[in-house]
Amino acid sequence: MVKVLFVCLGNICRSPLAEAIFNQKVKESSLTMKFKSDSCGTSDYHIGELPDERTLQCAADKGLEINHRGRQINRVDVREFDYLIAMDKSNKINIERLIDSSGLRHEQVYLLREFQPHPDNIEVPDPYYGGIEAFENVYNILDESITHFLEFLKEEHKVYV
Numbered sequence: 732m733v734k735v736l737f738v739c740l741g742n743i744c745r746s747p748l749a750e751a752i753f754n755q756k757v758k759e760s761s762l763t764m765k766f767k768s769d770s771c772g773t774s775d776y777h778i779g780e781l782p783d784e785r786t787l788q789c790a791a792d793k794g795l796e797i798n799h800r801g802r803q804i805n806r807v808d809v810r811e812f813d814y815l816i817a818m819d820k821s822n823k824i825n826i827e828r829l830i831d832s833s834g835l836r837h838e839q840v841y842l843l844r845e846f847q848p849h850p851d852n853i854e855v856p857d858p859y860y861g862g863i864e865a866f867e868n869v870y871n872i873l874d875e876s877i878t879h880f881l882e883f884l885k886e887e888h889k890v891y892v
């Protein structure tokens with residue numbers, strides 16, 4: 732099983748939506764035995780909370796299932812997950828700090844938009860202070876990036892379906 736962890740700051744907006752999109756695509760491709768994902772935040776701001784209302788609305792509009800409670804990344808995640816996928820540069824820096832301070836190594840830390848073919852920006856923007864349009868924009872970025880990320884994973888792990 733290849734395990735992917737999507738990481739943002741609060742784990743209530745971007746990363747839970749990324750997790751839901753990824754898991755849906757995996758399900759549609761009948762690859763649930765091969766790939767799975769979870770999400771977390773670098774901060775402890777929203778531990779135990781449901782995703783933001785606007786995340787839930789956006790997911791419901793797209794027919795996505797979201798069943799997640801906010802949690803903070805920890806060193807066990809660094810050991811457990813094969814891919815650590817950050818939404819923005821500060822998330823990535825914070826993941827790398829945790830890895831270093833734990834005396835661990837991890838070869839697979841990426842920004843999600845590295846997988847998007849022609850990103851106009853390398854970061855998934857933080858929609859927290861935006862309106863529902865900001866969440867729609869995030870959804871579109873995640874959907875396209877994750878489609879390509881999953882293709883990358885299938886090639887990397889020689890999954891041919």
Ligand code: 4NP
Nearest residue numbers: 739740741742743744745859
């Ligand atoms: P997320 O968005 O990192 O995509 O979950 C945010 C959620 C909460 C906060 C910032 C960003 N906050 O400052 O509480």
